Amino acid sequence: xxxxxxxxxxxxxxxxxxxxxxxxxxxxxxxxxxxxxxxxxxxxxxxxxxxxxxxxxxxxxxxxxxxxxxxxxxxxxxxxxxxxxxxxxxxxxxxxxxxxxxxxxxxxxxxxxxxxxxxxxxxxxxxxxxxxxxxxxxxxxxxxxxxxxxxxxxxxxxxxxxxxxxxxxxxxxxxxxxxxxxxxxxxxxxxxxxxxxxxxxxxxxxxxxxxxxxxxxxxxxxxxxxxxxxxxxxxxxxxxxxxxxxxxxxxxxxxxxxxxxxxxxxxxxxxxxxxxxxxxxxxxxxxxxxxxxxxxxxxxxxxxxxxxxxxxxxxxxxxxxxxxxxxxxxxxxxxxxxxxxxxxxxxxxxxxxxxxxxxxxxxxxxxxxxxxxxxxxxxxxxxxxxxx
Numbered sequence: 001x002x003x004x005x006x007x008x009x010x011x012x013x014x015x016x017x018x019x020x021x022x023x024x025x026x027x028x029x030x031x032x033x034x035x036x037x038x039x040x041x042x043x044x045x046x047x048x049x050x051x052x053x054x055x056x057x058x059x060x061x062x063x064x065x066x067x068x069x070x071x072x073x074x075x076x077x078x079x080x081x082x083x084x085x086x087x088x089x090x091x092x093x094x095x096x097x098x099x100x101x102x103x104x105x106x107x108x109x110x111x112x113x114x115x116x117x118x119x120x121x122x123x124x125x126x127x128x129x130x131x132x133x134x135x136x137x138x139x140x141x142x143x144x145x146x147x148x149x150x151x152x153x154x155x156x157x158x159x160x161x162x163x164x165x166x167x168x169x170x171x172x173x174x175x176x177x178x179x180x181x182x183x184x185x186x187x188x189x190x191x192x193x194x195x196x197x198x199x200x201x202x203x204x205x206x207x208x209x210x211x212x213x214x215x216x217x218x219x220x221x222x223x224x225x226x227x228x229x230x231x232x233x234x235x236x237x238x239x240x241x242x243x244x245x246x247x248x249x250x251x252x253x254x255x256x257x258x259x260x261x262x263x264x265x266x267x268x269x270x271x272x273x274x275x276x277x278x279x280x281x282x283x284x285x286x287x288x289x290x291x292x293x294x295x296x297x298x299x300x301x302x303x304x305x306x307x308x309x310x311x312x313x314x315x316x317x318x319x320x321x322x323x324x325x326x327x328x329x330x331x332x333x334x335x336x337x338x339x340x341x342x343x344x345x346x347x348x349x350x351x352x353x354x355x356x357x358x359x360x361x362x363x364x365x366x367x368x369x370x371x372x373x374x375x376x377x378x379x380x381x382x383x384x385x386x387x388x
Contacts, residue, residue, distance in 0.1 A: 051090040054083040057100060060369070066112045067363040069119065078111055101369035108366045113353065116360045126185045133171040133180050141167075145334035150273035189352035193344040200337050204329050211332060215324040216281040222319035223295045224259060224277035229268035230312035239308075246306045246313035253303055259317055268312065281322065291316070 051057075058079050066073040083089040091100070128136075141149060141163065156166055170176045204211065216222065226249055228242045249262060263277025271277055284292060291314060294307045298318035307314045 051088075051092045051095075052097075053090050054086065055079050057091040057097070058082065058104070060101060061104065061108075062365060065108045065364070065366050067361070067365070068112050068116055069360045073108075073112055073115065078108060081111055082107070098369075103368075105364055105366045105368050109362075109364050112362055112364065113357060116356055116362065117353065119360075120189075120356050121182055121185050124185050124188075126181050126188070128177055128181045128184055130171040130177070133177060134167050136180065137167045137170060143338070145338055147274040148335075151270050154270040154273060186349055186352065187345075189356070190345065190348040191352075193341065193348050195337055195340045195344060200333060200340060201329065203340060204332065204336060208326060211327045213322065213325050213327060216321045217283060220281040220283045220321070221296060222281050222321055223279055223298075223316050224263065224271075224275075224319055225269065225279060225291075225314045225316045226259075226263045226267040226272065226277055227269040227311060228266075228313045232310055239313075242313045243306055243308075246315055250303070250305065250315050253315065259303075277317075278319065 058075070061075045061078070063075050064072045065075050065078050086092075141152075144152070153163060156163060226246070228246045228249075230239055230242045249266060252262060253259060260276030260278075263272040266272070267277055269277070271279055279287075284296075286292075287295065288309045288311075290307060290309045294304050294314075295316050295318060298304060298316065300318050300320050302318050304314075304316040307316055
């Protein structure tokens with residue numbers, strides 16, 4: 001599900017955090033204050049955002065920064081909105097004033113875009129019901145590439161949830177309803193887009209470098225595994241049960257069962273469903289020590305016995321290292337189709353936003369102030385000519 005903030009043109013993020021600095025300490029002759037009180041005061045000082053208040057930082061702006069829908073957009077409105085976006089309502093000290101003056105037109109335009117979209121959305125009176133959201137989410141899940149869908153299901157399973165549980169929770173969330181209504185509004189303006197099979201194949205053929213995989217590193221190996229998961233606090237009986245389960249899987253493999261199929265059916269690791277158990281290439285230090293030791297001890301094609309780690313019991317297969325290659329079209333078709341569709345939808349959405357901005361007769365009244373270049377140093381005076 002897309003977030004409204006992703007669909008709106010976001011305001012410029014001036015800083016994700018601020019530098020913390022302790023207060024200057026000076027020698028004093030007065031008695032030391034109570035330790036608890038002093039500690040609290042110091043913490044308050046350290047957590048106080050350091051920088052310039054937004055109002056002061058943007059004091060260079062004109063009283064009216066833009067016009068939209070026949071109304072003035074004031075400096076005060078813009079500053080109020082910006083103050084809510086930065087911690088403590090201050091511009092961090094490490095952001096130079098010159099940068100703000102250069103970026104001010106874009107920042108004002110982003111703010112005005114938000115105002116225009118909010119008004120257009122409100123005027124549309126568009127809403128969605130919980131049933132509509134559930135149907136949409138199910139449709140989007142069905143279109144999701146198989147490996148991504150499997151990974152999503154595994155992630156929910158690890159949290160003790162099902163896809164149906166998650167869909168129901170989202171569909172009945174009021175904030176989600178507003179966000180999806182906004183998405184529906186934008187789609188109504190942008191129109192539905194589709195990517196043809198020919199377009200996907202053409203992109204694949206025209207951009208071969210994007211589908212190349214480098215050869216595995218010199219000191220790496222490849223392995224696949226099947227995991228029977230055990231919680232770290234489980235009792236000995238649970239661990240013994242998991243061991244018997246992995247041994248039964250090993251017995252099936254020795255009789256010729258397909259490793260990838262068993263991984264997809266039985267492995268508790270997301271790699272089971274998303275990649276038939278393959279972990280790809282990895283080097284020393286990237287896996288837990290017990291797993292690494294067992295994997296590196298195997299020959300290519302060989303299958304391990306039961307390997308115990310903090311996650312449970314594994315059976316590991318050492319896979320052949322991979323030479324540099326170009327991924328086959330069939331491997332990337334689903335993901336590529338989804339990516340190209342998203343790209344086309346974003347372009348259509350941006351075009352619709354531009355049209356709404358034009359209809360609102362938006363005027364940005366702020367111009368970028370480029371930093372002044374330092375004056376060139378004066379040429380050094382010439383040395384006097386030598387007397388003849």
